[in-house]
Amino acid sequence: MPKDGGIGASTKRREDIRFLTGKGRYTDDINLRGQAYAHFVRSEVAHGRIKGIDFAAAEAMEGVVKVFTAADFAGVGGIPCGWQITDKHGKVMLEPKHPVLADGKVRHVGDPICVVVADTYEQARDAAEMIEIDIEELPAVLDMKAAIEPGGTLVHEEIGSNLCFDWGFVEENKAAVDEAFAKAAHVTTLELVNNRLVANPMEPRVAVADFESHSDQYTLYTTSQNPHVIRLLMGAFVLGIPEHKLRVVAPDVGGGFGSKIYHYAEEAFVTFAAKVVKRPVKWTSSRSEAFLSDAQGRDHVTKIELALDAENNFTAIRTDTYANMGAYLSTFAPAIPTWLHGTLMAGNYKTPLIYVNVKAVFTNTIPVDAYRGAGRPEATFQLERLVDKAARELGVDPVALRRQNFITEFPYQTPVAVVYDTGNYHATMDKLLEISDHAGFEARRMESAARGKLRGFGIAHYIEACGIAPSNLVGQLGARAGLYESATVRVNATGSISVYTGSHSHGQGHETSFAQVVAEMIGIDAAQIDIVHGDTSNTPMGMGTYGSRSLAVGGSAIVKATNKIINKAKKIASHLLEAAEGDIELKDGKFTVAGTDKSVDWVGVTLAAYVPHNYPLESLEPGLEETAFYDPSNFTYPSGAYGCEVEVDADTGQVTVLAFSAADDFGNIVNPMIVEGQVQGGLAQGIGQALMENCAYDENGQLLSGSFMDYAMPRATDLPMFNVDHSCVTPCTHNPLGVKGCGEAGAIGSPPAVVNAVIDALIRGGHDVKHIDMPLTPSRVWAAING
Amino acid sequence: MTKVTMTVNGKTVSAMTEGRTLLSSYLREGLGLTGTHIGCDTSQCGACTVHVDGVAVKSCSVFAQDVAGATVTTIEGMANADGSLSVIQQAFQDHHGLQCGYCTPGMVMASAALLASNPSPTEGEVRHYLEGNICRCTGYHNIVKAVLAASGQDVAAVAAE
Known part of the structure; x- marks a missing residue:
């Protein structure tokens, strides 16, 4: 049994108290004295040339402080991209300018054109309605394949093409892959769409900035998953503010799912404007505005092929993907369809040859970037749909075909660059079949059939690479940042501890789970430990929370810093106990001389560190505070088997998810309750993608799904109770806690399980359906059934 | 601007409003009760739900002036008198029914309104009642468990683990 508050305990979350009593402090809850309100006027067309902006009437209205346009940002940099891809010809990607406010052209519905700053929010909105913008509408570039045909309309004339890059991975393998396909006994081909999604954290984005002229100090409060990254990108690349003059605070943040990683124009705007208008400026996004301005996710169009030999061994995989970048390159956009997607195409299988081609395309749509899973759901969906289809074509059991091709020996070098350190895919598959009562499926199917319903069971097995990432590796791959994490452990004189982490919690429960790690290591009560995050003025430079990295990378930094604390504390204890340092043992918050009853407790040491009267000052500094930076040597590779059981009403096409089981291997677990919650939330998002969610544009580039009235968010009635298991454990070999990331797994593994289940139901019901593109809405399922 | 007075969390309060001021804005901006959250602008998400005269209401769908004189309870008024979590709040913590905390x-x-009218709901009744409240973090599993537990039911019997 784990100790309550220690590693392995389902400790209740301390942050819940403030969230449950209305005492959370989110960015929109912050109001600065004298603040003005910003309202963005956004493009109503997908593509157009700005011929004129008449804002004289607006600026004359009561309460209006100033109307800003691109002209005000003449000396300001553009929104930067954090990753540079080199294409298959050795050419770097095309990287268009991304101005804070649209300059000359608008390139997507929602592209900000001008901003009204006024005394009140209502005055800003009212004045915005008086602004007249003359726009010459241009044809909207929407279809990715058509967009890269020569001679078409260009989203950015100055770069000469809508093709951002044409990436081949591993390019040197291409000829061998083609040869393997020529020799294959069987080839399975699948063409599919990975539907565009909107992350939709429940808290819309907000930014409030202040500038103090007497100290040249800017402060930005923003809804961010990574305040240090915002400080670096905005300070260095957009506004030219040195870091010591710019404080970025991300207080309580109401979910992110990737969409709050990126540096957005609105953050730069309020920071810039606060200095110009000499008062704080606040912007609060409405949900409708969020649909038009938050980076969106997925949007791949793919053809994938699998070559098998006569014994049904996988011999090669070849893919051809078009990845939508939208109108501008968001912060990590180029990395998503490439390094976070191509490197996962081996999945759980020992396929010796893989070639991935990705063409990234600019269109007149809202920018696309990471959304929970980011590239890995796209890879997993292709692969797990393809393997299921291959099994049907070959007349073999989809579980057996997977098992036959599973990787079983670790470490495993894939043909797509990454090395899996551990895993046991047969174990997770076994566990799934057990917890989902797979053996009882046929009886349940008969029961459904008796009611006239089609029942199906779908399986997917996923692998993902998370806990991003080794900095030297990602640097070679084009990252313009390192991906370490940081921690400062500050032990106070009376023994309590403040841990300052570069990770950011926006639902993940770090304040609880990180404290469990430190409590376990030192052996004191977790209540003695506070986790502090989200403020660049007191936390060490850290890269934030995304890519299921917080515990694996940020937690490792905390372990490293805590070990430094323990090492120093042992030196102090050895002095106090007049014993050799090597003889000092720390257990349950007490330092003991090995083999004796001589001891000093934790507070005795911490007091000595800060009141160093009896202290080895000649060899040891006073104080007890340590900082560590941890750079991982590899990704972590959680894996798991997911099973979905559905019922389809053939008359209406309605799909009901009856049961969903997940058997994951996350390595060691710090807080099982939190891990299960992460998986459940990920499953809901994956099931949402598979059955409901779709970000749709019309033929003019107008966003059709621009509110919760039109974009189908999963609701309580759409989902079953989940059956979640994490008892299969192969600890990560290269981080000190042996942990793997768990935040994205649910969203990665679930979409193919759902679609496989629906196809299974239809085929068992006598309908010859090979594939349906997500989301599997009733109309799409009905159409598939009825040819 | 009109002064609107009502009883919020047991206290008589007032703030200046325009005709278009929503109850949600009145609570957040007028009274500084920022526990009531705004998650959408189409009355779909339910993050702003409060009780008006004992009934659960999306406070973004009501003008403040239209509920002048009403008795309103917000999340800030839900804890026990001694400041400890009420049964429903405690159940949300016990069953990890929240992650980012925004919804x-x-x-x-x-949930409190549901249990007031239906003290022992089924899982299906909980899900149906909460259909107007969107959560993006939890997948609802633990929210449903929390509500069932707050009603005094054995959640192990209704919720697969």
Whole structure:
């Protein structure tokens, strides 16, 4: 049994108290004295040339402080991209300018054109309605394949093409892959769409900035998953503010799912404007505005092929993907369809040859970037749909075909660059079949059939690479940042501890789970430990929370810093106990001389560190505070088997998810309750993608799904109770806690399980359906059934 | 601007409003009760749910002036008199029924209204009642468990683990 508050305990979350009593402090809850309100006027067309902006009437209205346009940002940099891809010809990607406010052209519905700053929010909105913008509408570039045909309309004339890059991975393998396909006994081909999604954290984005002229100090409060990254990108690349003059605070943040990683124009705007208008400026996004301005996710169009030999061994995989970048390159956009997607195409299988081609395309749509899973759901969906289809074509059991091709020996070098350190895919598959009562499926199917319903069971097995990432590796791959994490452990004189982490919690429960790690290591009560995050003025430079990295990378930094604390504390204890340092043992918050009853407790040491009267000052500094930076040597590779059981009403096409089981291997677990919650939330998002969610544009580039009235968010009635298991454990070999990331797994593994289940139901019901593109809405399922 | 007075969390309060001021803005901006959250602008998400005269209401769908004189309870008024968590709040913590916390005030207010009218709901009744409250973090599993537990039911019997 784990100790309550220690590693392995389902400790209740301390942050819940403030969230449950209305005492959370989110960015929109912050109001600065004298603040003005910003309202963005956004493009109503997908593509157009700005011929004129008449804002004289607006600026004359009561309460209006100033109307800003691109002209005000003449000396300001553009929104930067954090990753540079080199294409298959050795050419770097095309990287268009991304101005804070649209300059000359608008390139997507929602592209900000001008901003009204006024005394009140209502005055800003009212004045915005008086602004007249003359726009010459241009044809909207929407279809990715058509967009890269020569001679078409260009989203950015100055770069000469809508093709951002044409990436081949591993390019040197291409000829061998083609040869393997020529020799294959069987080839399975699948063409599919990975539907565009909107992350939709429940808290819309907000930014409030202040500038103090007497100290040249800017402060930005923003809804961010990574305040240090915002400080670096905005300070260095957009506004030219040195870091010591710019404080970025991300207080309580109401979910992110990737969409709050990126540096957005609105953050730069309020920071810039606060200095110009000499008062704080606040912007609060409405949900409708969020649909038009938050980076969106997925949007791949793919053809994938699998070559098998006569014994049904996988011999090669070849893919051809078009990845939508939208109108501008968001912060990590180029990395998503490439390094976070191509490197996962081996999945759980020992396929010796893989070639991935990705063409990234600019269109007149809202920018696309990471959304929970980011590239890995796209890879997993292709692969797990393809393997299921291959099994049907070959007349073999989809579980057996997977098992036959599973990787079983670790470490495993894939043909797509990454090395899996551990895993046991047969174990997770076994566990799934057990917890989902797979053996009882046929009886349940008969029961459904008796009611006239089609029942199906779908399986997917996923692998993902998370806990991003080794900095030297990602640097070679084009990252313009390192991906370490940081921690400062500050032990106070009376023994309590403040841990300052570069990770950011926006639902993940770090304040609880990180404290469990430190409590376990030192052996004191977790209540003695506070986790502090989200403020660049007191936390060490850290890269934030995304890519299921917080515990694996940020937690490792905390372990490293805590070990430094323990090492120093042992030196102090050895002095106090007049014993050799090597003889000092720390257990349950007490330092003991090995083999004796001589001891000093934790507070005795911490007091000595800060009141160093009896202290080895000649060899040891006073104080007890340590900082560590941890750079991982590899990704972590959680894996798991997911099973979905559905019922389809053939008359209406309605799909009901009856049961969903997940058997994951996350390595060691710090807080099982939190891990299960992460998986459940990920499953809901994956099931949402598979059955409901779709970000749709019309033929003019107008966003059709621009509110919760039109974009189908999963609701309580759409989902079953989940059956979640994490008892299969192969600890990560290269981080000190042996942990793997768990935040994205649910969203990665679930979409193919759902679609496989629906196809299974239809085929068992006598309908010859090979594939349906997500989301599997009733109309799409009905159409598939009825040819 | 009109002064609107009502009883909020047991206290008589007033703030200046325009005709278009929503109850949600009145609570947040007028009274500084920022526990009531705004998650959408189409009355779909339920994050702003409060009780008006004992009934769960999306406070973004009501003008403040239209509920002048009403008795309103917000998340800030849900804890026990001694400051400890009420049964429903405690159940949300016990069963990890929240992650980022943003939808949580609305979820708690809606759940409390459900239990007031239906003290022992089925899982299906909980899901149906909470259909107007969107959570993006939890997948609802633990919210449903929390509500069932708050009703005194054995959640192990209804919720697969």
